[in-house]
Amino acid sequence: MSNFTSSNCLSDTDPKDTHFLWFVLIVEVVVGVPGSILALWIFCFRMKCWKTHIIFLFNLLMADFLLLIGVPFRIHNHWGEENWVFGQAFCRINLFMLTVNRSASIAFMTVVAVNRYFKVVRPHHCISTMTSTQAVWVSGLMWTAVIAVHVPLLTTDLLHQHNNISLCRSFSSYDEPPWQIKMHYAAFIAEFVLPWFLLLFCTAQIICHLRRRRMVQPKKVVRAIRAVVVIVLVFTFCFMPSVITGLTAMYIKKFYPANCALYSQCTRLFVICIGFTYFNSALDPVIYSFSSSMFLNVLKSSIRFKKNVRAVDTSL
Template identity: 60%
Template sequence: MALVTGIPKVMNETNTFLRCPPIQDGAMALMFVMIIELIVGLPGNTAAIWIFCCRMKFWRPHTLYLFNLALADLLVLISVPFRIHTHLRFDDWVFGEVWCRINLFMLAVNRAASIAFMTTVALDRYFKVVHPHHRISHMTSSQAGKMAGLIWTIVIALRVPLLSMNLLRQHGNLTLCRSFSSYTVTPVVIKVHYVAYIAEFFLPWFLLLFCSAKITYYLCQRKMIQQKKVRRAIIAVGVICLVFTICFLPSIATGLSFLYIKRFYPRDCKSYKPLVKLFMMSISFTYLNSTLDPIIYSSSSSMFHNAFRRSMRDLGIRKKKVKTTSRETNDC
């Protein structure tokens, strides 16, 4: 292994990552998508947290889960400007090795936390509808807070190893900061990261599909589908399934395809290049999750929906008062 300015460079002639030139056009497209998502997602999630903290009088367990989902989205959006800057420089990372670790750690943690809390909200809806007498359906806000704390602990613990190794890679004149790179021998830390990345999609995805199908079947059997409260539960889980699939399935599908090519056809740059482009573009869908989650807040919680409408109504009244005062001042 050779060292270039302290950054490890893998010297394996059969390694796809080194043989194929870095992909740049996908990085630029991803940058523009991330800018749009930052412009929309940051104010949207900031407003959601303000509504949770300042406009809701009390929280139920599912409200607490939704707040943690909003918090995860806000934290991941704070990390996005550094990725935008990197893509603007055609994937050249200039913020140093330590911040590379922290940035990738934050992105991984918040992606996993978003998935975990989306799944928890769906499971909460499932138990409330299908098993209303189960003790999970009667959790207190205090118990839900402990559950949220446990989720954060597990998510962070699984990603702490990312902080223990150098994730910078030198590729020609570019310094790349990526958790998904090619190695002569893949470190155990990265293997754990790969397994967690895949498992945290498939297990929650199957749970979400199960909850959606079970709720719909249960309510159709009992002919309760027309009740407003019941329809909201179906819509809530359906929206979560849709957002989850749109945001996370593309990166998993392209990522697994990329790993397959890298493992079995390491010299096939012709297949490697389009897959890398698709994988980089699919990452933008992951960030899209932070932009779409306010839809989940509104569809999953009537309390949030009502608080949001009150806030908009109050804001409209205040604007009218300001305009009226302004006219009266001008008349005088």
């Protein structure tokens, strides 16, 4: 078990911060589990035609289950004011699962938006005519890449002793971070910045196309722009706060190493903003509904069916 180094400012946490994250994770479980189970039921038992975007949305759902499996352990961790009691090995596994969830969610959100862009703006491009089999292969390659990038976390000591408690974190204070942690930091930033600009590009291009072809395919294009805008909003809400606060903390540590009070405040804010990351699983059903008219129609028909069944039961 490694220790924080004395030459660095220590990123102490406030009990209020951990309680806030505990509350966020409880909300995530209460909202995310039913939503994900309902989405899984629709994909597996009610979806008759699996087009390319449906395959990508299904993989986004699979990423959510990684988060939902790992979240109960983080709830216990934050309830105990971040004292990790599950050991070194499971600390690595838990953080690996949460990190892969974040990366896979970003990857499949982005590919859904890019798929909508090509379908609307470049309908004759080879990407627009991708088959379901090809979409499965693309999804497999994306999972392989995401897992490969974060496998080094499984080889790194992530459990730190501080103030008589064991902290299980992938972001900690180091004199010289090991290469696995440097790679993790770089991936954490790049996985947000590059897809975010790509999403903005797709949004701008579809909006321009909407203005040029207003009278040609209004329903298809409007549906596409709504899907991409929703993805951008969810993406920004969930992932931008932690990236901004994380970069700010790194900047202060690099250029103002003596200002431990400011560094501590920024790292506390970063910990709070990590809570927004956990919301991506709870908000993904909104993306399914806006990105796929098939999913939305099945959802509406299922709700109407349940209402009709209840009405019949009441009349009997």
